Amino acid sequence: MLDGCLRYAQEMYAKANKEYQLLMEFLLSVIEAWGDFKEDLIQVDKLGSMQSDAVFIAQTQDIINLDFNTARSNIF
Numbered sequence: 001m002l003d004g005c006l007r008y009a010q011e012m013y014a015k016a017n018k019e020y021q022l023l024m025e026f027l028l029s030v031i032e033a034w035g036d037f038k039e040d041l042i043q044v045d046k047l048g049s050m051q052s053d054a055v056f057i058a059q060t061q062d063i064i065n066l067d068f069n070t071a072r073s074n075i076f
Helices: 002-017 044-060
Strands: 064-067 072-075
Touching: none
Parallel strands: none
Antiparallel strands: 064 072
């Protein structure tokens, strides 16, 4: 019975957020189709500190155009 409850909880959560589940033995088929989990080694704590530089580069290279005056943005 506990396995059934865990499987139900995992499926409900995975369907909502489309992420790998905590309990790998109860993989949702749509997520299982992605293949093996590949760990991303990026240092997430550095992303925020590099955001302003990334936006500047994107704007100067015409990759992104953010118009904060009209609250519209054109990406790509």
